[in-house]
Amino acid sequence: MANRQRYRNRIEILQGTLDLLVLQTLQWGPQHGYGIAQAIQASSSDVLQVDTGSLYPALHRLEKQGWIAATWKLSAKKQRTRVYRLTAAGRRQLASERSKWQRLVDAMTGILARPQESES
């Protein structure tokens, strides 16, 4: 059961990191909500599963802050789809979020890499 296996390996996305993931994904070009979810899932080798109930509030929040912009586009099948793209402000925000994230990772790694002390 590959499906179940995949499910077991999934990790809940950390609070606050979804915004960074969305911005990072949109860096490669405009995308709709479903596409963003799929891209995150795919680029994390199916480890990260994006919950729709978090994704759309996040998209609308980022849009409100002016970091991404949305337009309705007609798809190949002539269907209206809402497509998001990164704005200039969003690009700056991405850079700052990335460096913040990097510092956090470095710090965490530093702590976790320290040899474990005996508890007794």
Add this chain to the structure above:
Amino acid sequence: MKDRDAELREELKRHLDMAVEDRVARGELPAEAAAAARREIGNLSQVQEATRDVWGGRWLAHLAQDLRYAARIFRRNPAFAVVAILSLALGIGANTALFEVVDAVRLRPLPVSDPDGLFEVRLATLEGARGNFQSWHPAVTQPVWRELQERQQAFDLFAWSRAGFNLSESGEARRADGLWVSGDFFNILALRAAQGRLLSPEDDRPGCAPRAVLSHAFWQRAYGGDPSVVGRTITLRTRPIEIVGIAPAGFHGLEVGRTFDVVLPLCAEAVLSADGKGRAQAGTTWWLMMFGRLKPGWTLERATAHLAAISPEIFRSTLPAGYPAVSVQGYLAMTLIAAPGGQGVSQLRESYSSPLWLLLGIAGLVLVIACANLANLLLARATAREREISVRLGLGASRGRIIRQLLTESLLLVTIGTVCAVVLAGVMARWLVAALQTTDTNITLPLIVDWRVLGFAGLLAVATCLLFGLAPAIRGTRVTASSVLRATSRGMSAGRESVALRRALVVVQIALSVALLFGSLLFVRTLRNVLGVDPGFRSEGLLVANVDSTRLGLAPDLRAAHEALVTERVQAIPGVEGAATVEVVPISGDAGGNDVWPERNRSARFNTFVNFVGAGYFKVLGARLVAGREFDPRDRIDSVRVVIVNETFAEKLGGAAAAIGQRITRESTPGTPEGTYEVVGVVENSAYLALKDEPYPTMYYSGSQTDAGLATRLMIRSSLPPTATTASITASLTNLDPRMTVSYTIVPTMIHDTLVQERLLAALSAAFGLLAAVLTMVGLYGLIAYSVTRRSTEIGVRMALGASRANILRLVLRETGVLLAVGVAVGAAVAMAGGQTASSLLFRVRPYDPLTLIASIVILSAIALAASYVPARRATCIEPVVALRAE
């Protein structure tokens, strides 16, 4: 907002479509794919809700939605809504009304520009001041005022005093309230005339030709607001006086609670007096109050120090000739101080401040009881709505959202209640001021619903809403969907905790009700005790006639004969049983006092009230003579000076019998030298200043042995109704000389008026106590009824196992008993503490009176048992079979 919603729905639909397409492309069957995609995306409406919250501004839409929903619920359950709104309107309304009055007498500054910059200059104490006191508020004499103006540099200062005028030229007097003011009065207050001009320093010169300014209200009332009044004259004290202008509307002078009709300069007081000198020159008439603003560069501290520094010189240079030797030291030691004066002065404020604050506190407690009641009702409703709420939680509503919605319901109740309350408060406040009104004092209290009043009502509303709404809302949403949906429709799941909270609320209600009932009983007993006081005379059928003969312009040697003639005429009127002259009408608030001693024993000096009464006065009054004789025509201006004393006075002389024939010396006063009098009679004690006072030595001089004035006051006993008597007296006196005017005081009415405070406290506290008891009854009934419903299965089982109806009744009433016991215990403690704060307002009843406490506990217990008896009866009628089958 609608478009945005539609777009979001479309966006999510596309998301779902694409997920299905992907799955189908991966080879899943379309039906399976659709189901799986749906599962993956989760609760669509929850996603929408969460996204919408990001947009912001949603709370407005939510509020509208919640309000609609709340209104629908109230329409479906109008009884609850009406009870809730009514109790809130009464609770908040009573508080707001009292606050409106407190605001008007206590908090609001005078309606002049920069009221905070206004200061009062007055005597630190009245010790050392002797003479004639014309003001209820500490005041100074004309010489002190002049000397102060001469020497002080700190203030722009003015002086003023109350004045009374009679507008009628013949027959019954028409009173006009006036003010004497120094020339700078209007300038310093920075007031502008509504018509013409106001008084200026040029109008206030010794020997001036008096000019008058009318109040706006008087101008409207007496002249219909006719602008041509300016330049015409008004006749006051037989003199035509030019009207130079009209004061601005809304200005009622510096005394809160009173108003004026006409303002005259200080100089006019002397000009208009019968002897042409008036009180103005006298250094022993204390009548002027002084207000002003600090000059640039001065502070209150510096000004106070300045006043203290110049006080000795002022009093040294104004010491009146012939001032009583014992008081000279005191006079010279007097000091002037400055105090903030932005709120003016107010007799009303001084007499009613503490009763008003107390009533406000009582009304606050009633509001707390009403809140507890509403919280109880809402808790009961929350229990009934558990299923609805759990279904909504199950369908994806967040708990916060439901709490908000339940609070919106409370908010709607409070908002409607508060709007009703503000309207109600206006009516109640006006009623309250009318209740303070007496025949003698014309209380003018502009009740303005200002920001303070509205803020107070708003604050109350918010506090109330949180107080009764929050706990039920939080409690009500602490349910899990499954537990309730599984439970029976009876709401058996209602937690112990919820019931405990409701019990606590009822205990609070009982405790506060006991305290409020106790308080109201104390005030009712106080009123009864005051009404039961024997004044020492028969007040029924007594009336006082004040005859003013100023316009006759009689020479001093003709006045005594005129007074005798007036007395005779009144005595001759059919229905009049007797009439005698009097100076101080008992219980009228007027008073006079002197130190006296037995002629040869100066060390046995004591203080006594004094009065001047004519022949036959005690017979008219209905006071019994204990020994000796009444004054009679033998007591003439040239015969031996005689006095009659009361029993308390006689005790100082060794008893009534021993007192007769003793000689009493009276201290010298600023007006008269020391004098000795022979006691010819002893009369039983009677009230002098107030009904509540303990007996005090009182000495009566013979009116016929005193210089007669142009004003004659007669104490009259009549067997006819007062209105008939006054009409005959007016007719008879006008017939004697049409230039005489007369005004009347009906003694029983006057006594009634002195008890305004006791009446008000008794009536309002009783009303509040009753309201509290009714609210508690409702609360207790609701709780017991709920408890019976909740325990119906248990009761059914008990009855099936053979419990009798009496057992069941006892079972239910036991719950009431426990609540009552706890509530009463707490309430008794609260009552004791509360009684202590009210002790100064009580009369002949102790603030911790055990009998009153027991009475209030018994009353409340009876109410509580009555409230729980109905549901308890219902419990005994439960059919065991029905109750068990319902399970």
